[in-house]
Amino acid sequence: MARQLNTPSDRAYGLVMGLLAIVGLAILIVPVLIVLVSSFTSSTVLKFPPPGFSLRWYEALLDPGRSRHVHVALWNSLWVAAFATAIGAVLATLAALALNRANRASARAVEAGFLSPLILPGLAFGLATLMYFSILGFRPSLNLLIAGHIVVIAPFIFRTTLASLTQLDPALHESSASLGAGRFYTFRRITLPIIAPGIAAGSFLAFVSSMDNVPVSLFLATARTNMLPIRMWGMMETTLDVRVAAMSGALIVVVLILMIVMDRLTNLTRRMSM
């Protein structure tokens, strides 16, 4: 139940915190809004506020002739993100299942190891993967990009899945067993359905993070395997291309919609805060 704000100091506290929250939200959201608004500009240069509004940059973005490279990069990014998330989800779930049962200190160390890509500097990690793969003699390819992305995005899934598992009452497994269910039956009927929202929430974060990843892609991508964020950076660098704003606008809207859907399905916001 919400506590009533009644004393003057309570009210002052509420006012200050409310203002801080508004300032914080403004800092976070206003830039996004500026990009969104600018993407509808009628001008040929990117500036705010736009002199007029049109959909010309969205048309340019969709035009297969003019924006073929962007389309290829988008397709590459989606492809890599989808496979990295799918494979990462399986690996991270298996890792979480194994570590959740282990109680030893070594298990905690392994857990920290799995989570380390979240903390390590992305550029160092990108360089490391490039050197590692070239030592092993691999040629850059989409498959290598998928491998690199798995390592950096699997921790998202690992973390949310482990959180779901630790909240799982061990008595549920024991109940299932005493009712006659074998291990696999228990996993399929009890464990998996209960942790599925955790896996889904982590997968969503992982997918978005892969789509957005620059450091690993920067080192592992080639001209033929161009990735969307890097392509967009390239377009910005040479011509301040307004299509970048249009692309950003499209991505923002898609992610927002996905986020609302995911939140409905899995309480994403609650899981992210763990």
Place this chain on the structure above:
Amino acid sequence: MHNPSTLSDATSQPLTLDAVSHSYGDALAVDRVTLEVRAGELVALLGPSGCGKSTLLRIVAGFINQTEGRVIIGDRVVDPLPPNRREVGIVFQSYALFPHMTVAENIGYGLEARGESKATCRERVQEMLATVRMEGFGERKPRQLSGGQQQRVALARALAVRPRILLLDEPFAALDKNLRLDMQIEIKRLQRQFGLTAIMVTHDQDEAMSIADRIAVMSRGRIEQLGSPVAIYDEPETLFVNDFIGSSNRFEGSVETVASDLYGVRLASGAIWTVTSRRSFSKGDPVLVTIRPEQLALTSKAAPDTIPVSLKLSLPIGGELIHDVESPAGEAFKVASPRRPGASLDMSSSMHCALAAHAKPILFPRPAA
């Protein structure tokens, strides 16, 4: 009334624990426990936390493999069997209902896991819902149920697969006090109806007293005493059982006279009590005499078997008044008397504590100081 004929056809089976021991690393949790639970009997394992009762329950369920000894259900040693093949039903303190399934799916889960046909499952689920009086709740989710209702579902789920043994792990601990009695009656009814051999683990003596046929009082991994609730209460065999069950006063004394099983015991305060005991003592032996507060009475008349006392406090507890008194020798103890409206004790006159009619003090050997 629901006819349970189709459910109670599983013949009940005895359960035997044969010198079962279990240690966690170096810590001995269960120490050579031997226990025979008769077919259709409900035995309560009663003891403080850490006495090994829960470990014993988990050994029977198959969640733990004991380090030594055998578990026998019917005439079959079940030790090599994993939990899912022991046909032992368990109701957890947390009920452990599957949160993502409806009540009906929960109850049908065990049947489906065993590969029963859909029709059989549906039929049995309806039957079980009726048995635990939860018709109409089949489509609810567990979180939409009260504690008592969740427990009924947990029972129905455990019983739906017709287990040979039913285990109850602190079944009433999570329930409101006034709901407990209802559920105790409910569990007793189901256990009788299904003719189930059952073990209940509890640290609450009232629960054990009210529904168990026999109680095994446990301490430090061992069974201190196994007997009917009345025997456990009236004839505790060890000081631990005496202190753990109910409330009890202790007096130090020594044996003055011996006449077959009748002992005259002189207490520190000088009073002489005549006590029967199955244990044998000789003249001069130091002893402890224990007696329940309700077997003592306050009187104004002094006699050779009374202790002069001063009243420190009287508390009305339920239908009783509990008097906290002290003898001149410094022995503090409790006396209970029925509470009558309007009646009050005469605090001014000197007071004495006497054995009530039919009082049965118990003698324990006391290590000489």
